[in-house]
Amino acid sequence: xxxxxxxxxxxxxxxxxxxxxxxxxxxxxxxxxxxxxxxxxxxxxxxxxxxxxxxxxxxxxxxxxxxxxxxxxxxxxxxxxxxxxxxxxxxxxxxxxxxxxxxxxxxxxxxxxxxxxxxxxxxxxxxxxxxxxxxxxxxxx
Amino acid sequence: xxxxxxxxxxxxxxxxxxxxxxxxxxxxxxxxxxxxxxxxxxxxxxxxxxxxxxxxxxxxxxxxxxxxxxxxxxxxxxxxxxxxxxxxxxxxxxxxxxxxxxxxxxxxxxxxxxxxxxxxxxxxxxxxxxxxxxxxxxxxx
Amino acid sequence: xxxxxxxxxxxxxxxxxxxxxxxxxxxxxxxxxxxxxxxxxxxxxxxxxxxxxxxxxxxxxxxxxxxxxxxxxxxxxxxxxxxxxxxxxxxxxxxxxxxxxxxxxxxxxxxxxxxxxxxxxxxxxxxxxxxxxxxxxxxxx
Amino acid sequence: xxxxxxxxxxxxxxxxxxxxxxxxxxxxxxxxxxxxxxxxxxxxxxxxxxxxxxxxxxxxxxxxxxxxxxxxxxxxxxxxxxxxxxxxxxxxxxxxxxxxxxxxxxxxxxxxxxxxxxxxxxxxxxxxxxxxxxxxxxxxx
Numbered sequence: 184x185x186x187x188x189x190x191x192x193x194x195x196x197x198x199x200x201x202x203x204x205x206x207x208x209x210x211x212x213x214x215x216x217x218x219x220x221x222x223x224x225x226x227x228x229x230x231x232x233x234x235x236x237x238x239x240x241x242x243x244x245x246x247x248x249x250x251x252x253x254x255x256x257x258x259x260x261x262x263x264x265x266x267x268x269x270x271x272x273x274x275x276x277x278x279x280x281x282x283x284x285x286x287x288x289x290x291x292x293x294x295x296x297x298x299x300x301x302x303x304x305x306x307x308x309x310x311x312x313x314x315x316x317x318x319x320x321x322x323x324x
Numbered sequence: 325x326x327x328x329x330x331x332x333x334x335x336x337x338x339x340x341x342x343x344x345x346x347x348x349x350x351x352x353x354x355x356x357x358x359x360x361x362x363x364x365x366x367x368x369x370x371x372x373x374x375x376x377x378x379x380x381x382x383x384x385x386x387x388x389x390x391x392x393x394x395x396x397x398x399x400x401x402x403x404x405x406x407x408x409x410x411x412x413x414x415x416x417x418x419x420x421x422x423x424x425x426x427x428x429x430x431x432x433x434x435x436x437x438x439x440x441x442x443x444x445x446x447x448x449x450x451x452x453x454x455x456x457x458x459x460x461x462x463x464x465x
Numbered sequence: 466x467x468x469x470x471x472x473x474x475x476x477x478x479x480x481x482x483x484x485x486x487x488x489x490x491x492x493x494x495x496x497x498x499x500x501x502x503x504x505x506x507x508x509x510x511x512x513x514x515x516x517x518x519x520x521x522x523x524x525x526x527x528x529x530x531x532x533x534x535x536x537x538x539x540x541x542x543x544x545x546x547x548x549x550x551x552x553x554x555x556x557x558x559x560x561x562x563x564x565x566x567x568x569x570x571x572x573x574x575x576x577x578x579x580x581x582x583x584x585x586x587x588x589x590x591x592x593x594x595x596x597x598x599x600x601x602x603x604x605x606x
Numbered sequence: 607x608x609x610x611x612x613x614x615x616x617x618x619x620x621x622x623x624x625x626x627x628x629x630x631x632x633x634x635x636x637x638x639x640x641x642x643x644x645x646x647x648x649x650x651x652x653x654x655x656x657x658x659x660x661x662x663x664x665x666x667x668x669x670x671x672x673x674x675x676x677x678x679x680x681x682x683x684x685x686x687x688x689x690x691x692x693x694x695x696x697x698x699x700x701x702x703x704x705x706x707x708x709x710x711x712x713x714x715x716x717x718x719x720x721x722x723x724x725x726x727x728x729x730x731x732x733x734x735x736x737x738x739x740x741x742x743x744x745x746x747x
Contacts, residue, residue, distance in 0.1 A: 191642050191729070195649045198721035200656045218641060219614050225685045226618045232526045233623045233688040237519040242407035244514045249404070249412050252397040255678065260390050262648045265656040266383035268426045271390050274419035281415040298621035306614070332501050332588070336508045339580035341515045359500060360473050366544045367477045373667045374482045374547040378660040385655045396537065403507045406515040439480035447473070524689040531686070531694050534679040542672050548665035553672050556704040560697035567691045 192218075199264045209320060210261060213276075213313040217258035220283060220310035224251035227290065227303035234297065243289050243300065250286040253279045254310060261317075276318040283311035333359075340405045350461060351402060354417075354454040358399035361424060361451035365392035368431065368444035375438065384430050384441065391427040394420045395451060402458075417459040424452035474500075481546045491602060492543060495558075495595040499540035502565060502592035506533035509572065509585035516579065525571050525582065532568040535561045536592060543599075558600040565593035615641075622687045632743060633684060636699075636736040640681035643706060643733035647674035650713065650726035657720065666712050666723065673709040676702045677733060684740075699741040706734035 193211055228247035231240040257279040260272060287307035294301035333352055369388035372381040398420040401413060428448035435442035474493055510529035513522040539561040542554060569589035576583035616634055651670035654663040680702040683695060710730035717724035 191725075192645060194725050195646055195722070198725055199649065199653045200722075218645070222615060222641070222681075222685060223618055225682050226622065226687075229527065229530070229686040229688050230622045232514065232519065232523045235520075237514065237523070238517075241514045241519065245404060245407040245511065246409060246412075248511070249401050249409070249416075252400055253412075253416065256393040256397045258645075259393055259648050262645060263386060263389065263652040264649075265652050266386040268387060268390070268423075271387075271394075271419070271423045271426055274415075274422040275390075275394065278412070278415035278419040282409075282412045285409045285412055299618070299623075302614075302617050302621050332584075333504060335584050336505055336581070339584055340508065340512045341581075359504070363474060363500070363540075363544060364477055366541050367481065367546075370545040370547050370668065370671070371481045371483075373655065373660065373664045376661075378655065378664070379658075382655045382660070386652065389652070399504075400507050403504060404511040405508075406511050440477070440482075443473075443476050443480055527686060527689040528691060528694075531683050531691070531698075534682055535694075535698065538675040538679045541675055545668060545671065548668040550669060550672070550705075550708045553669075553676075553701070553705045553708055556697075556701035557672075557676065560694070560701040563697040564691075564694045567694055 195262070196264070201264050205317075205320065209313075209317060213317040214258055214261045216306075216310040216313035217254045217261065217279065220306040221251050221254035221258065223299075223303040223306035224248070224254065224286060227299045230297070230299040240293070243286075243293060246282070246286040246289050247303065250282040250307060253282045257314070273318055276314040280311045280314040280318065283307040283314065287311060336403070337405070342405050346458075346461060350454075350458060354458040355399055355402045357447075357451040357454035358395045358402065358420065361447040362392050362395035362399065364444040364447035365389070365395065365427065368440045371438070371440040381434070384427075384434060387423070387427040387430050388444065391423040391448065394423045398455070414459055417455040421452045421455040421459065424448040424455065428452060477544070478546070483546050487599075487602065491595075491599055495592075495599040496540055496543045498588075498592040498595035499536045499543065499561065502588040503533050503536035503540065505581075505585040505588035506530070506536065506568065509581045512579070512581040522575070525568075525575060528564070528568040528571050529585065532564040532589060535564045539596065555600055558596040562593045562596040562600065565589040565596065569593060618685070619687070624687050628740075628743060632736075632740055636740040637681055637684045639729075639733040639736035640677045640684065640702065643729040644674050644677035644681065646726040646729035647671070647677065647709065650722045653720070653722040663716070666709075666716060669705070669709040669712050670726065673705040673730065676705045680737070696741055699737040703734045703737040703741065706730040706737065710734060 192214055224247040228244045231244045257275045260275050287304045290300040290304035294304050333355055365388040369385045372385045398416045401416050428445045431441040431445035435445050474496055506529040510526045513519055513526045539557045542557050569586045572582040572586035576586050615637055647670040651667045654660055654667045680698045683698050710727045713723040713727035717727050
């Protein structure tokens with residue numbers, strides 16, 4: 184597929200009347216990591232419920248759901264550039280990183296046997312790292 | 325209206341196969357404060373954009389949107405009772421409280437002239453308090 | 466719990482600078498039915514995954530998730546009163562009603578043995594009916 | 607940015623224990639159009655509120671908000687592959703297409719003067735077309 188969301192998101196951010204003061208590349212990377220992780224977690228929760236033994240995946244489903252919700256909201260907050268409140272951004276990034284770390288740890292347990300958990304663990308680790316990076320950049324700004 | 329969401333939410337929580345270990349009254353109060361605040365914030369953002377001078381309300385709209393998103397997600401996280409991760413709950417409550425405090429402070433500036441801001445500020449303060457209460461109860465549990 | 470969301474939502478709607486042209490009681494009833502059903506569905510999906518045999522509940526979990534998402538979004542759309550597009554409202558109400566009907570039919574199969582499914586089926590039927598009522602009122606307006 | 611969401615979403619769909627019966631390319635295209643449009647609409651609503659004269663953009667903001675919500679939910683519904691209810695998918699695609707068409711029409715009015723509206727109109731048209739395509743494929747399946 185030739186269309187990359189990355190390019191689209193960059194256009195979107197650059198069209199805003201108030202350009203962001205933070206590093207645009209870091210912002211874009213974090214935004215896309217949140218969007219991708221939200222997708223992976225919705226998919227992994229759904230895939231887990233279709234597995235032969237979903238009972239042993241109850242924790243994975245729960246963490247996927249919480250993580251999907253926090254990633255999606257963090258993406259929305261990062262997308263907005265008007266009158267940004269740094270404290271809210273930082274707290275959302277922190278909550279997102281905590282959820283990603285917990286979800287990654289659980290998915291990693293199942294990643295050898297279930298491809299959706301393996302992919303989801305990767306998305307979660309990437310998102311956790313991006314959120315922690317953004318959060319410390321914000322804190323020192 | 326005779327139907328109270330409070331009664332409904334209580335039934336819902338009590339029907340879960342895994343009963344919560346936290347104080348059920350506090351959980352219900354916090355859950356409903358999040359649901360009510362999400363509603364107030366969606367409505368206040370929308371009402372602000374219809375005011376005679378929305379430009380001076382840009383910060384209010386932004387905070388309403390972020391706060392609505394975080395309240396809605398926190399409500400979903402608090403509703404789930406399966407394999408709860410205390411760290412995620414705590415971080416979501418913290419992010420929600422930070423957003424509620426910022427949104428309340430902004431809405432309070434406009435509350436004398438705009439009833440939707442007055443109501444929204446009240447919802448935000450109630451939700452901030454409920455989240456802080458839940459968060460410290462969680463931390464000491 | 467003495468605080469009713471109904472009263473709160475009424476205050477919120479009445480504080481909007483543009484009062485709605487539709488029957489306010491019907492709007493409030495539908496809005497609250499959507500909010501309550503979103504909560505029931507999030508809770509039922511989560512409760513299903515914690516049951517002894519979640520495999521037989523895969524369809525219920527899926528319908529709960531879709532229904533929760535559509536109810537939550539329909540509530541947000543109904544809450545907004547600025548420059549309402551009747552076609553969007555009607556299509557959202559229709560999608561919400563379709564999801565509620567499907568989710569109710571599935572939950573009713575399990576309602577005798579699982580209280581969360583019984584409650585969720587009731588919320589779904591109430592929301593389906595409210596959305597159908599609003600949708601025909603909108604269509605004839 | 608080298609990471610494309612398209613590739614990621616494809617991996618995610620292909621890792622699901624129940625492979626979809628619909629054309630995978632069409633599903634992926636629609637899913638990504640919904641995700642991209644949700645992002646554009648959140649951003650455009652936010653950018654509109656920061657413009658010199660947001661009052662004339664009240665309709666744009668409202669349509670952006672409704673469209674963002676419906677696109678995000680449709681993306682989540684399309685991502686899930688377990689026990690799919692074709693009626694729900696079709697109704698969600700229809701609601702999403704209706705919102706995209708209305709939002710595109712409004713954004714097109716402002717696209718000459720505001721880049722965020724121009725980009726958002728494009729995302730909305732692409733998403734409308736993708737949803738209509740998926741919906742008729744679903745209807746004939």
